[in-house]
Amino acid sequence: xxxxxIEEHTLDTAVAQASAGRAxxxxxxxxxxxxxxxxxxxxxxxxxxxxxxxxxIADMDAHGIDMQVLSNLTTxxxxxxxxxxxxxxxxxxxxxxxxxxxxxxxxxxxxPTSAPEQAPAELKRAVEELGHVGTLIHGxxxxxxxxxxxxxxxxxxxxxxxxxIYLHPAPPTRGTSAVNYEAGLDPVVATRFATAGWGWHNExxxxxxxxxxxxxxxxxxxxxxILGHWGEMVPWFLDRLDEALPQRATGLDRTIxxxxxxxxxxxxxxxFTTPHLRFCTDVLGTDRMIYSVDYPFVGxxxxxxxxxxxxLSADAKLDIAHxxxxxxxxx
Numbered sequence: 001x002x003x004x005x006i007e008e009h010t011l012d013t014a015v016a017q018a019s020a021g022r023a024x025x026x027x028x029x030x031x032x033x034x035x036x037x038x039x040x041x042x043x044x045x046x047x048x049x050x051x052x053x054x055x056x057i058a059d060m061d062a063h064g065i066d067m068q069v070l071s072n073l074t075t076x077x078x079x080x081x082x083x084x085x086x087x088x089x090x091x092x093x094x095x096x097x098x099x100x101x102x103x104x105x106x107x108x109x110x111x112p113t114s115a116p117e118q119a120p121a122e123l124k125r126a127v128e129e130l131g132h133v134g135t136l137i138h139g140x141x142x143x144x145x146x147x148x149x150x151x152x153x154x155x156x157x158x159x160x161x162x163x164x165i166y167l168h169p170a171p172p173t174r175g176t177s178a179v180n181y182e183a184g185l186d187p188v189v190a191t192r193f194a195t196a197g198w199g200w201h202n203e204x205x206x207x208x209x210x211x212x213x214x215x216x217x218x219x220x221x222x223x224x225x226i227l228g229h230w231g232e233m234v235p236w237f238l239d240r241l242d243e244a245l246p247q248r249a250t251g252l253d254r255t256i257x258x259x260x261x262x263x264x265x266x267x268x269x270x271x272f273t274t275p276h277l278r279f280c281t282d283v284l285g286t287d288r289m290i291y292s293v294d295y296p297f298v299g300x301x302x303x304x305x306x307x308x309x310x311x312l313s314a315d316a317k318l319d320i321a322h323x324x325x326x327x328x329x330x331x
Contacts, residue, residue, distance in 0.1 A: 002322040003304055004331060007166070007228050007269050007292035008068035011049040012090045015110075019077035026077065026143065027171035027194075028182075044296035052097035057104055063300035065293070066322075067104055067331060070094050071136040075110040076170065083112035087122060095130035106331045108136040108166055116141075116150050120157035127161050133329040134163040134226075139170020139200070145207050147214035155211075159220035164265065164328060166226040167207050169200030176203075204232035208264070209256070213245070217263050218253045224328065228269035228292060230276040234260060235283050265290050265328060270298030272306035286316040290324045 048055070052070070060068065072090045075083065087110045094107035109126035111119040126132040135158065137146060146155065146165075158165050172181065172194055181194035193199060208227060217223060227234065234241075241256045254262070265288045266280060281289065293303045307317055325331055 006069040064304035164224040267292035270294035
């Protein structure tokens with residue numbers, strides 16, 4: 001069974017250095033969220049994050065991963081004056097890895113969202129010239145979700161190019177964190193609570209719901225999003241959302257449940273847990289589930305065996321393993 005995983009990360013040194021200052025201003029947990037102190041299940045070395053050649057491929061081979069869709073983190077925190085140049089270099093770097101290993105890697109484009117007027121052209125270049133298969137957005141930009149008016153050209157470009165947007169978690173903003181996650185708690189506990197334990201999943205789910213409630217998917221009804229970590233909490237509240245926010249209140253063309261079922265693909269992001277699988281496949285089906293590991297923050301170990309041994313039909317496993325990714329991304 002061919003296995004494609006689509007939330008697999010790299011970190012460009014220049015981008016990491018240039019974004020560190022702004023990231024620290026936005027979230028007190030940003031630095032520790034990506035280190036052993038942040039409490040993530042797997043704490044990669046810089047070499048693992050930067051490797052786009054034999055070390056990464058050897059790990060994929062050892063654990064039965066045929067292809068990774070690569071993405072670079074932290075570009076949403078770049079200062080506007082350097083973002084376009086650094087993002088262009090990141091996209092070129094990922095394209096180089098895909099050219100060297102065309103059967104093993106594809107890539108999501110990074111975008112200079114802090115300079116949003118330049119982002120649509122970079123997405124077009126990345127897709128049409130470099131062959132990238134969509135874009136990954138790493139949380140808010142300057143405290144704003146993609147539903148903000150200034151980012152609408154990015155949504156329009158993705159819709160016109162017919163490529164998806166992966167909404168990836170990022171630590172909550174400083175104000176949100178102080179109120180919701182830090183008060184009275186040990187700093188290590190607060191960091192875990194605000195990031196991998198709860199906070200950034202909640203942030204990502206809210207990010208998508210802002211896009212829905214703002215009418216973005218009425219403007220671009222065919223635009224597709226990808227949510228990791230079993231849909232970033234959204235599937236668990238679909239009935240409640242539709243009850244509390246019916247169309248007569250929202251004024252939208254469809255129900256929230258309709259947008260989720262028609263405009264969202266979802267992935268496990270290394271959360272290989274049977275109850276989540278059962279619930280999400282019951283609520284959303286398997287034709288919109290795509291596999292992901294969240295490598296190297298989560299290791300590839302056990303990823304293949306979880307899917308091979310789960311209680312789904314052979315046909316559904318093939319959809320999840322590679323066919324849904326091939327249909328959506330053209331890989």
